[in-house]
Amino acid sequence: MTKNLLIELGLEEMPAYIVSPAMEQLRDRLIAFLRENRLTFDRVEAFSTPRRLAVRVSHLADKQEDLTEDFKGPAKKIALNADGSFTKAAEGFVRGKGLTTDAITFREVNGEEYVYVTKEEVGQPVETVLAGLAEVLKSLTFPVTMRWAGNSFQYIRPVHTLAVLLDDIALDLEFLDISSSRVSRGHRFLGHEITLTSADSYEDQLREVYVIANPNERVNRIVDQIHALEVKHDVKVEIDEELLNEVLNLVEYPTAFLGQFDQRYLAVPEEVLVTSMKNHQRYFVVRDQDGKLLPYFVSVRNGNDQHLENVIKGNQKVLVARLEDAEFFWREDQKLQIADLVERLKSVTFHEKIGSLTEHMARTKAIAEVLVDMANVSAEDAASVARAADIYKFDLLTGMVGEFDELQGVLGEKYARLAGESDAVATAIREHYMPTSADGKLPDTVPGAVLAIADKLDTLLSFFSVGLIPSGSNDPYALRRATAGIVRILDKFGWNLSLKDLVDKLYALKLPSLSYANKADVMAFLKARIEKMFDTAVPKDIIAAVLAGDNFVVRDLIDSGNALLEASKTDNYKPSVESLARVFNLAKKAPAAVTVTPELFENDQEKLLHEAVEQLDLTDRADEQVEALFALSSVINDFFDNTMVMVENEAVKNNRLALLASLTAKAGQVAQFDQLATK
Structure with a gap:
């Protein structure tokens, strides 16, 4: 029952x-x-x-359900004393199961007898x-x-x-x-x-008693009511999923209604109106059939439809008060000059340990110049980046952003266009904030991408330099999100630049406002963000081996991980990895200054391995790189079968270690093969 x-x-x-x-x-x-x-x-x-x-x-x-469970204990020879009585080991075993030695039986397993007990537990009501x-x-x-x-x-x-x-x-x-x-x-x-x-x-x-307890029923009621309003008023309502989920959990008995505001407020930028409705008031935005914003909104009341006209009037009054502020700030902001706002940024603190926003922007511009060079950005885009870097935070001092801080960058783009800045510069000002979430939209333009990376890199390096490093889940300055943005943007634009080389160059900059520090921590932090980009199917040992390699180009790292994952499904994966791992383990002993001297080779296997390394080309796709490395397995095995590396002759020993190191120098661009698991 x-x-x-x-x-x-x-x-x-x-x-x-x-x-x-x-x-x-x-x-x-x-x-x-x-x-x-x-x-x-x-x-x-x-x-x-x-x-x-x-x-x-x-x-x-x-x-x-009743429970019957067998437990295996110590071997019989351990469980019994010479006189046939049970030892303390046997008594302790059964006591731990809540039984006595009377429950002990002996069973043979692989030719030897062991203690077994069966525990039965009758199911409780x-x-x-x-x-x-x-x-x-x-x-x-x-x-x-x-x-x-x-x-x-x-x-x-x-x-x-x-x-x-x-x-x-x-x-x-x-x-x-x-x-x-x-x-x-x-x-x-x-x-x-x-x-x-x-x-x-x-x-x-x-x-x-006016409670819809089932959230699926409640959300369906909200959506059905909104669709009914669409039909009645011949409009289209933006049913934003995030907003819908929030509204769902604000009400117990939903009733949707249509409100309106004066047509004149449509002169305010659409983003401001939408933000006022969605973010501040939890209203759904209303458009005509062509997608044009209309002076209406849809809200959801926590209650029935009684006295709904009063509810509508109250909501309209609250919204209009916000729109009045928005209209005022929009009008007043257009009287401001970008140059004046940029000058005032000198007195705005970026962080008390780091300096002003003006200093942050200057460092960002210096970083952007390095990026422009490394990514081979065109002269036209480079000029747009330079101009945007000079002014890109100006909108933080506008009245509109002070009121609607979620629109920083968005309003900066609009004000920049009104001030006569180029489309590329205005767009870069908006895009430098991207992504605004872990998997948010990325910049579409080269100037926007460069400025976004540069801004985030200075944020990362600056905070790390003064010891403000995230620990555990604590990340008050959203440095993880910023760093994830860096690697995602680099990947999207296919800029095959090494993050290691980039960071090295940034730490070499002579910046007047802040000396970067904690470089090793920065590199580890970047690696941790790249690790999150790997497919969940890629095993942890492959990810670790790839990230420990010498290549720090984001896309190359991801491709190498995927290539090794596919290779791991083949029969030759284990022997090939073990051969390369042996090379990596011995190559660590090679003196740094020693190079390969062919004249010191003493057998054909040394010569063949040297020739194979010299001819090894790892400039193709990642799967072809892995295939080329695995193809060396027989040559490597022949070398080890016929060659003693650690001989007494110092010159010969170091020459052989240098030969192995020359192979790891190339193979390390794919992965640190001695970190791969083959068991």
Whole structure:
């Protein structure tokens, strides 16, 4: 016989971004709890609103499965004394299993007898097992927590109710200072407390008190209502997924409505209007059938459609107040001069340990000049980079960016165009912020890409130089995101420049405002970001071997990892890697100043290996490079079969080590082969 289980935790309003992850976490931890306790079930449904987290388990077994498990212990010769009594080893073994020596039997395994015991555990009733549910609730983790009342325990928000129903039976459970009951709460204003009658009636009972507990039903209702408004008013509403998910977790009973604002505000840049609506007010943007922005918005009320006209008026009033500010700043900013704003940046601090924004921009320009040279950027693009680097932070001092800081760069582009700057310069000002997230959009233009890399490189090197290095998950200055942007942009534009060479040149710069430091940490940080770019199918040993190599061109590293992954599926991978690994291990002993002298060769195998290394060309695709290296396996093996490297003759020994080092100097461009696992 099976039963349905409902667990609902009623809380104060949670932040929208926490609701869905917390719901999924509760579901996953409950599933793990049930499986760990041998309780079978059909499925687990998850529910959530801003004021509740809930799960319902369908067809939960009424008792645990019985457990029969065999345990192998010490060998018989260790388990028995000479007189046939059990040794302390045998007694300790059975005691650890909660049994006595009476349970011991002996079984033969591979010609030798061993102690075995069989432990049988009768399954407990489901009610007994579910007493541990409080630990499941306590195990939930949140990015922010709080204490309340006299509790020492921290949670996302104060807990008000806890309902645990097994079919129509309420189970007793204590969580924090709350005792479970049948009570759940309806909508804060439209509903009231209710008494849940069973696990199956949960959704229907809450719906009667204006709560849609199922987030899928709630989101579908929002989307359907928006589509109805589109049809009624002949418009198109931008249903942004991120905004939709946020709105979903702000309401318990959604009602969408259309509001409007004065046509004159459309003279303000569209980005400002969209930001005001989406980011600040959580409104959906409305356009005509051709995609042109209209003076309307769609919002979602947490409630029914009663007195909706008052709600619409209130939302319009709030939005218009923001648009009035935007219109004022837009008009006033156009009176400003870029040169004056750039001059004022001298008094704006980039970071108190690093200096002003003007100093940061000067270092960025110096880095950009190095990049332009290494990437063979055209003279025209180089000129655009130089001009953009002189002014690219000016918009931070405009009134509009002060009000809408998420539009820095975007408004800089617009103001630059209005001031007569070229399209390339204006676009670079916007693109230098890209990417704005881990997998965000990258620059499309060469000047924008160069400026973005240069700006991020100075940020990285500057913060590391003054010891502000991320540790653990702590990264207050978003240096991981900036560094990921550097390697992703280099990869997108196919600039085959070595990051090692680039960083070496940057540390050699004589900059007046800041001397770069902690170079080794910077290189390790860059490698860690490149590591994240590898396909998850590439094994860790291959990634480590590639990153430990001598090549630090982003695309080459990724391609080498993929090539080695494919090669690892072939029969000759293991012997080829082992041959090359032997070379790498011995080559480490080669004196730095010694070069290969063919006249010192004493056998044909030395000569053949030398010729093979001399002819080795690793300028083709990564898979062809790996193939060429693996083709040397027989030559390498013949060399080792016929040649003693570490001989007493110092000159001959060093010559042979130098020969091996000449091979690793080339092979190291692909990977450090002695770090590859072959077992």
